[in-house]
Each structure stands twice: as C-alpha cells, then as structure tokens.
Amino acid sequence: MTMKRALMAGLSAAGLILAGGLAFAAGQYGPGASDTEIKIGNTMPYSGPASSYGVVGKSEAAYFAMINDKGGINGRKIKFISRDDSYSPPKTVEAVRKLVEEDQVLLLFSTLGTPPNTAIWNYLNDNKVPQLFVASGADKWNDPKHHPWTMGWLPTYQTEGRIYGRYILKNLPNAKIAVLYQNDDFGKDYLIGLRDGLGDDKAGKMIVATQTYETTDPTVDSQIVALQASGADVLMTVAIPKFAAQAIRKVYDIGWKPTHFLCSVSNSVGATLRPAGLEKSVGIISAAYEKDPTDPQWQDTPEYKNWLAWMKTYNTAGNVADGLTVSAYSFAQTMVAVLKASGDNLTRENVMRQAASMHDLKLPMLLPGITLSTSANDFAPIKQMQLEKFDGATWKLFGAVISGR
C-alpha cells in the first residue's frame, strides 16, 4: 500500500516535472520572442511639432530597463526599440516596416499620435502584427471587428467630452459654451463627445462659438479673442500642451473669466500649467484617470513612492511634475501585465488574446476605482474618469468617478 502510494507520488512528481519540461520545451514563439528576449517596437515624435510627447517613449524605455534589471518577464528581457517619426505619417510607415521586417519585433506598443497610427493601421492588421495600446485617444482604435490587431488604451476623446457635457448640463444648465479645438480628429472627437453629453437639442443652443487652430499656427491668441467676443461664460479648450498654455495665458491676460474646461491631454502641470503661469491657471477644470504626481494626497502612499523611486533611479531625465511620465509608467505596466499573462506562449495571436481579456486590472498610478477591462468586443481598456479643479498648486479631484460610455 505504502509502496503503491510512494510509487504514485513518485510518478506524479515525475509527471509534473515532465509536464513542466514539456511546457518549457513547448514555449511557443512568434517573431521577436525567444527564451531570453522579447522585442517590442515603438514610434515617437522625438523631433518635430509634437516633440513634447517624446518623454513618453523615453519613460517607457526607462520602465522596461527597470523590469529587465529585476530579471525581466518570466525570465525574458525586454528589448524596446523606439524610433523617431517626427509625427510624419510617411516616416511612421517606414519606421514601422523597419521594426516589423528588419528588427522583427513581436508587436508594436504605444505608437504615438492619431495620424501616424492611422498610417500603419492597415499594414499591421494585414500582417497580423499587434498594435497594442495606441497612444491616441481617438475612438477608432476600438474596432475589434475590422481591426482585430489594434487596441487603444487612453479613455477616448469622445468619452471625456461626454463626461464634460454631462457635468455642464447638470451643474451649469444656463452656460454659453465656447470651444477652442485643434482642427483634426482629436479636436473634433471632443466636440462630438461634448455635444453627445449635452444632448443634441441642448448642444445647439448652449455651444455659442467654436474656433480651430492648426498645429502649424504660431499662436491661438486671435481665436481666444474671438471666443471672448461671443459672450460665452464657459470655455472648453481642446489643444495640445503648447497651445493650451497659450490659451490659458491669453484668457487671463485679456481679463476673461469663463469656467475653463481643459482636455486631459494637456492637463499636465509641468508641460502646460507651469509654462502658462500657475496663477493664471487657477480654477481650470479637467478630468483625470491617473494620479497627479504633484498632488500631495498621494505622496505618502507606497504606489507613489515606488513611482518616485523609479523616476529617481531610471527616469532621471524626466520631470517629476510631468503627468506624461505617469501615463508612460502605466502604459508600460499594462504591456508587462499582458506579456506576463501570455506566459510561455509568446505568439502574436496569444498576446492579442491576453490583451483582450483584462478583467478589472488595477494599476498603481491610476485613480482609485478606475480599472482596465477588455473583451473580444471591447478594445477600449479605460472608460472612466474623475473631474478635478486646479487650485494654483495642484489638481483637486471632486465628485465621483464618472463613466463616459
């Protein structure tokens, strides 16, 4: 009896070892993955008009460097290859083809900008290469039917616009709204969301003026003056940091005092409010899904301390007041979580499957209550946000987490 039991135990142990060995031997790899390495490709505007976003790529590289120092993912080191595309779509196509065909990366991660990502959308889907966690808030990345290899990450611009619309409708029902927006999908998506949140008939009455700018414009001063002249008492600014800072300064300088809503794309204190002038930014309302590193309420938490330790050791070039470094940190953590979940099956198919099955994934630097969820029909990981107001030093969150779906 004991003999039999011992034999059974021995056999099952052998079986386990064998199974483990088999699993190891059966480690399945797509291009760019091996027993020792996972190659990840990326494009970033390190030069050109959108170069203020270059910090995202540098911070992601810094996060992967830390992961590698801690032994990598399931024993595999990450090789993060990030190329400059100057925010020019033809350059993005070239860089991505080089990453896929020459560098043989497993996947594309956090490629930045709506036009650059649109340029590589079909190429990556045709070639079945994951285009994961696109660094753009456009709604179109959530299209699993037609583009099953592309997934967004950020709360979409429409989601956020809807949240502002709902807030204004409830709290400022008599508002006359002026909108400054960048003349592209990014700007137009916010406007669609805002209209949607207000409701179609209300939106027509409440939005009294709109002005656009091009990224090649030197300033938005004349647009702000024109919006003030419309008699609006609410201003919604949908602009990238450089132009958002100009808008804030101009609004203050001409003595206009609207309730100022600022899109989250540009609510970084370091990149927008400090250049604009902190005293000129008091009272601005925005929305957030992640912790502001300058907010004292987080600074005693272990999550913040871990982030700060990483900033001090690995991302020394980054500014600790810059929210973009927090986004990059969370982007990279999502990537690491998906790769961990993929285990030893590092094929493009499996990585995509894992990315599409996140269930309430919590990340340390996201706001409490906000989690990432995806499914085969839902390729938009973050859908909630919370409103916040700037008090001259930091953003103060107020109200509950709002879903923008």
Added chain:
Amino acid sequence: MEKSVIGATFDAPAVDRYPAPNAGTQRWIAALGLIALAVVLPFVVSKYHVFELTMVMIYAIAVLGLNILAGYNGQISLGHGGFFAAGAYTAAILMHRYGVPYWATLPPAALICFALGVLFGLPALRFEGPYLALVTLALALATPQLLKYFDNWTGGQQGINLTKPLPPHWLVIDRDRWLYLIVLAALLLAMRIAANLLHGRTGRALVAIRDHPIAAAALGIDTARYKTLAFGTSTLFMGVAGALAAIVIGYVSPEGYNLFLSLSFLVGSAVGGIATIGGAIIGGLFIEFVPNLANDISDAAPWAIYGLAMLLFMYTMPQGVVGSLGPWITRSMRQIRAQRAAFAGGDEEHDGKGRTS
C-alpha cells in the same frame, strides 16, 4: 554619360577632338548594365530595402522635376512639396472614391499637376530669384492647411487609407517588388523625357534664360513661354512622384506634406547636382537615407548631424555630387582617350616612317 549643360559648352570641342571610336555604344552598354542591375536588385535584398529603394526612386523623380526648374531654368521653388501633395491626393482620391486602378491614376495626376504648375507659373513669371522663393514658400506653408480645409475631398486630418495594389496574378512576385519595378519604369521614362527635353533646343533656351534673361530675350527666345513650360514640366514630374508615393505608402495625410518636404527636395537637388539629370538619384538617396542615418548616429540631435552632412557635401562638392564628379570623370576619360590617341598616333607615325624609309 551625364554632363552638366554648362560643362557641355566647354567640353564640346575637346570631346570632338578625341572622340572615342565607339563612345555611343559604350554609353548604351553602361546604361543597359545599370538598368539590368536595377531590375535584379530587388530580388537580392529584403522587402524592407526594396521599399526603401522604391522611395529613393520616387524622390529621384521629384528631384529631377525640381532640377528642370531650379537647375536648368534658375527658378528656385521652395513649394514643390505642394505639387507632390497634389499628385498624391489626385491618386488617393481617384483610387479611394472612384475605384480607379492605381496605374490609371498616374496620367491624371501628371496632367493635373502640369495644369496647376502652368497656372502657378504664370504669376510666378513676375517674380525673380528670392521673390519667387518667397511666393513658393507661401505655397509650401499653405499646403497642409489647404488639405485640411477641403476635408470633404481629402479626408482632412484623418487622411485617406489606400489598399496596396496587388501585382497581376500571372507574375509571381510580391507587392513591394512589383511596385519597385513600376516606379523604376517611371523613373527611367522620366529621365529619358528630361534628357530629350534638356539636351536640345529647349534645354539650351532654358539655360540661356537662367544665365542671361535679357540676352536670351534679345536672341528671340520667348522667355515667358519657356519659363512657364519649365514650371509645368517640373510640377508634372512632382505630380507623378507624389502619386507613386501615395500608392507605395498606402496613406495620405496633411502631416506628410509640410514645408520640410519641399525643403528636402531642394536639398536633394543641390546635393545631387542641381543642373544634372543623374544627380536626381543621388538626391533621392540623400533624402531617404541621411535623416535615418543621422537618427542612428545620434537620437539626441539628428538634425545637427543632418545639417553637418549637408555642409560636408556643399563644401566638398559645391556643384553637387554629379555636378562636381561628372566633369572630373569626363576630364579623366578625355585624358585617357587623348593618351590612347597620342599613343595610337605615335604608332602610325612610326609605321609611316618605317614604310617611307
């Protein structure tokens, strides 16, 4: 062999004095050899390099277009990216909206850009040198905005996504290599047309206008007609290049056609040799590879490296690569021929003496 036209006037008597017995044949063999090499090349390198080389040839067609205007006719344009964009969007809109096959978009792109060039060239007749540069600079600056403004047609910021054309099924090659061959054919045709145009009456008229407009007019050259023609031909080449680029990249959007693109063409033109035809290929290589090389050398300051490369080329070869090396090669060849001729002549003399004595 290519020669700059200015060089040709000096070279002509010398070349005639020592004509290579079979220079024409040699030239044809060399040209055919190069073409054969260009046809074989895509089958020995990876698909990505095929794509890069395709872009090189597209830029070469564009630079060639600019050379006709800036090099041979002396009209400096900083706005040719606008015509490149016009060609690209013509192809994209025809393919996307009207389902026109990709190859059939090239003639309309050429025609539309020729017409646009002539229209733009008419007022440009009143502007010389730096003033024309400024007028065309305005065009380059306006291009992205114009593309966004007509967003019903152009798709605005979103641009237009195109499906890459497939090769005919009887040909067993992939899309990248097929497109390479199409672009190669377009480049060869463009170079042939440019050579016919420039190495003849028209070319001489264009150069005369560039070198001395008053004297040219006094000689009875219709300067307005030739300048407009130069503008139109130049933009026609741009349009074809733009259309090919749209087909090869599979996407058009305003960000791709900014001022920097126009400046790149001028840089490529100057580096390759502004008043040459062969220089266009060097220009295409420069436009495609130097920014990437600069990025590989230093991702902190790639444009400083790019600038340095430009300075290096301009200081060492102020006439451009082909403009500077071309005459040198011609001179060396002539010396070799002269030596050969002298040697052969000496032999004859010797023989002659032998027979007479």
